[in-house]
Amino acid sequence: xxxxxxxxxxxxxxxxxxxxxxxxxxxxxxxxxxxxxxxxxxxxxxxxxxxxxxxxxxxxxxxxxxxxxxxxxxxxxxxxxxxxxxxxxxxxxxxxxxxxxxxxxxxxxxxxxxxxxxxxxxxxxxxxxxxxxxxxxxxxxxxxxxxxxxxxxxxxxxxxxxxxxxxxxxxxxxxxxxxxxxxxxxxxxxxxxxxxxxxxxxxxxxxxxxxxxxxxxxxxxxxxxxxxxxxxxxxxxxxxxxxxxxxxxxxxxxxxxxxxxxxxxxxxxxxxxxxxxxxxxxxxxxxxxxxxxxxxxxxxxxxxxxxxxxxxxxxxxxxxxxxxxxxxxxxxxxxxxxxxxxxxxxxxxxxxxxxxxxxxxxxxxxxxxxxxxx
Amino acid sequence: xxxxxxxxxxxxxxxxxxxxxxxxxxxxxxxxxxxxxxxxxxxxxxxxxxxxxxxxxxxxxxxxxxxxxxxxxxxxxxxxxxxxxxxxxxxxxxxxxxxxxxxxxxxxxxxxxxxxxxxxxxxxxxxxxxxxxxxxxxxxxxxxxxxxxxxxxxxxxxxxxxxxxxxxxxxxxxxxxxxxxxxxxxxxxxxxxxxxxxxxxxxxxxxxxxxxxxxxxxxxxxxxxxxxxxxxxxxxxxxxxxxxxxxxxxxxxxxxxxxxxxxxx
Ligand SMILES: Nc1ncnc2c1ncn2[C@@H]1O[C@H](COP(=O)(O)OP(=O)(O)OP(=O)(O)O)[C@@H](O)[C@H]1O
Ligand SMILES: [Mg+2]
Numbered sequence: 001x002x003x004x005x006x007x008x009x010x011x012x013x014x015x016x017x018x019x020x021x022x023x024x025x026x027x028x029x030x031x032x033x034x035x036x037x038x039x040x041x042x043x044x045x046x047x048x049x050x051x052x053x054x055x056x057x058x059x060x061x062x063x064x065x066x067x068x069x070x071x072x073x074x075x076x077x078x079x080x081x082x083x084x085x086x087x088x089x090x091x092x093x094x095x096x097x098x099x100x101x102x103x104x105x106x107x108x109x110x111x112x113x114x115x116x117x118x119x120x121x122x123x124x125x126x127x128x129x130x131x132x133x134x135x136x137x138x139x140x141x142x143x144x145x146x147x148x149x150x151x152x153x154x155x156x157x158x159x160x161x162x163x164x165x166x167x168x169x170x171x172x173x174x175x176x177x178x179x180x181x182x183x184x185x186x187x188x189x190x191x192x193x194x195x196x197x198x199x200x201x202x203x204x205x206x207x208x209x210x211x212x213x214x215x216x217x218x219x220x221x222x223x224x225x226x227x228x229x230x231x232x233x234x235x236x237x238x239x240x241x242x243x244x245x246x247x248x249x250x251x252x253x254x255x256x257x258x259x260x261x262x263x264x265x266x267x268x269x270x271x272x273x274x275x276x277x278x279x280x281x282x283x284x285x286x287x288x289x290x291x292x293x294x295x296x297x298x299x300x301x302x303x304x305x306x307x308x309x310x311x312x313x314x315x316x317x318x319x320x321x322x323x324x325x326x327x328x329x330x331x332x333x334x335x336x337x338x339x340x341x342x343x344x345x346x347x348x349x350x351x352x353x354x355x356x357x358x359x360x361x362x363x364x365x366x367x368x369x370x371x372x373x374x
Numbered sequence: 375x376x377x378x379x380x381x382x383x384x385x386x387x388x389x390x391x392x393x394x395x396x397x398x399x400x401x402x403x404x405x406x407x408x409x410x411x412x413x414x415x416x417x418x419x420x421x422x423x424x425x426x427x428x429x430x431x432x433x434x435x436x437x438x439x440x441x442x443x444x445x446x447x448x449x450x451x452x453x454x455x456x457x458x459x460x461x462x463x464x465x466x467x468x469x470x471x472x473x474x475x476x477x478x479x480x481x482x483x484x485x486x487x488x489x490x491x492x493x494x495x496x497x498x499x500x501x502x503x504x505x506x507x508x509x510x511x512x513x514x515x516x517x518x519x520x521x522x523x524x525x526x527x528x529x530x531x532x533x534x535x536x537x538x539x540x541x542x543x544x545x546x547x548x549x550x551x552x553x554x555x556x557x558x559x560x561x562x563x564x565x566x567x568x569x570x571x572x573x574x575x576x577x578x579x580x581x582x583x584x585x586x587x588x589x590x591x592x593x594x595x596x597x598x599x600x601x602x603x604x605x606x607x608x609x610x611x612x613x614x615x616x617x618x619x620x621x622x623x624x625x626x627x628x629x630x631x632x633x634x635x636x637x638x639x
Binding site for chain 1: 445475476487492493494497499502503505507508513519520521522524539540567568571572623624
């Protein structure tokens with residue numbers, strides 16, 4: 001494996017000629033070999049390298065180190081026997097030697113840790129404030145588009161609706177269908193103990209319509225589209241396309257952010273509706289198989305017992321979740337710097353933060369709806 | 375470096391090179407020799423395949439036909455181990471830097487050493503530091519990330535990485551493009567300086583007439599899918615070909631000649 005071997009390096013030798021205290025070096029003084037030399041020399045009067053076959057930068061550095069080590073403080077000894085190119089190499093390296101004193105590293109104290117915690121908290125607050133500012137900017141842009149509807153990029157809007165909406169339908173539908181099945185199965189096992197099998201319809205209807213349908217849809221969309229927003233805008237930012245837009249008088253928020261956020265706000269309720277529907281179908285199917293609740297009974301009980309508000313509560317939350325996912329995805333994308341690593345880091349931040357915020361807001365909504373009593 | 379076998383001082387030999395992308399022929403019957411210790415300038419219009427030629431010589435692109443020998447070994451028909459050993463003896467600086475964006479400047483220079491050499495961390499760091507200083511980057515640039523550097527500093531960092539392993543040949547793809555004239559001249563001087571100090575052979579793709587005048591020993595003109603002419607700058611003036619005439623005798627070329635002459639005086 002070692003690359004040095006194939007060139008047949010001769011190991012370097014160093015010895016002290018006793019009559020005139022000159023260090024004689026021979027062999028190849030190159031980066032792979034210099035570490036095999038362990039010469040501890042006392043004072044010497046010179047270094048002779050006429051027998052050195054190859055000398056590279058590392059070899060030159062070694063010679064200069066050695067000279068410093070064996071010279072007494074008053075004057076530097078000479079390096080003899082260097083060919084003209086070798087002399088030039090030595091001179092070049094001498095001019096670029098590392099600075100004398102190495103930076104000593106301070107141990108991390110408790111105080112440093114406290115400071116770090118403080119900085120993180122303040123940094124987090126700043127991000128929150130900035131993000132709210134960004135939200136305001138986007139809303140203001142959308143509002144101005146209401147008055148100048150021609151400035152709205154319809155092509156882009158439709159494209160994003162297809163990307164985040166239509167293409168997500170299969171996965172969202174399948175997910176909700178399976179959740180419906182799981183709920184019916186688990187619910188029936190518990191309710192059968194009380195002989196209250198038929199309440200499984202209420203269980204499924206309320207949990208899917210009110211909470212799970214839209215929440216799980218939002219989580220899937222955050223993973224699918226929130227990350228895609230960050231990655232797409234981030235890579236444009238990285239290639240300076242966003243800056244180019246600004247200089248051309250194009251507003252990145254209007255062109256990149258608004259179509260994406262608007263597409264999400266319009267399409268997430270639709271996806272949520274599809275999730276509700278397939279979830280109920282899955283639940284009905286499993287109730288039929290497990291409990292023998294026929295689809296007709298399921299339907300009539302659903303219509304009779306489930307308040308339409310359960311459905312409404314789910315749908316009301318959808319645009320808010322959409323806004324959270326869209327704003328966080330685009331904001332993180334615009335924060336990408338010049339390096340590829342920040343793109344990856346911010347993409348994952350965007351997904352995690354969006355899912356977290358969706359769940360937090362869902363909890364806030366639960367409290368709110370409980371207070372207003374629906 | 376006298377252990378070389380075969381043709382003593384031809385370090386790159388290209389014979390009958392053909393290269394096409396789908397039906398777009400880039401090279402057809404291209405021959406080129408590069409001698410040890412020279413700085414050869416490769417010129418040619420945009421899209422004539424200078425970068426493609428470079429990529430084929432260093433083995434990143436596979437030619438459709440023809441031979442390429444570097445340091446006496448064929449680049450195409452070698453075992454992996456031989457190719458790896460050969461690769462260690464050259465350094466490449468790409469047209470747009472191609473620094474690793476998640477590594478600092480010094481870590482970028484350390485990267486090839488880490489891969490190719492088994493040496494101690496301390497020695498590797500010291501040597502990387504020396505290389506970064508050699509290309510004239512200030513002390514505070516060592517720990518910076520590529521995105522925090524100016525274009526010129528990125529080029530210097532790319533150059534430092536290409537000489538990290540003390541190569542025998544360096545391939546530089548338009549090192550001075552995008553630099554201001556003073557920065558470009560400084561870069562030229564740097565190339566010449568390190569070329570003599572490290573005994574490098576330099577394969578220099580460039581559009582910069584000043585560089586050609588200032589540091590190139592020979593110039594190879596790429597046109598009509600092959601190397602149209604090779605020779606010193608003086609010899610280029612003799613060649614009777616419309617593009618070559620336009621290039622070396624146009625208004626900008628005359629200005630560069632004037633500059634080089636006054637620089638010598
Ligand atoms: N990977 C590729 N696929 C298809 N065509 C390519 C590819 N790489 C290069 N080409 C084509 O080969 C030709 C030569 O490209 P090359 O990059 O070598 O030009 P160049 O001489 O370096 O130009 P410049 O001075 O602008 O850098 C161009 O026409 C380019 O379109
Ligand atoms: Mg090119």
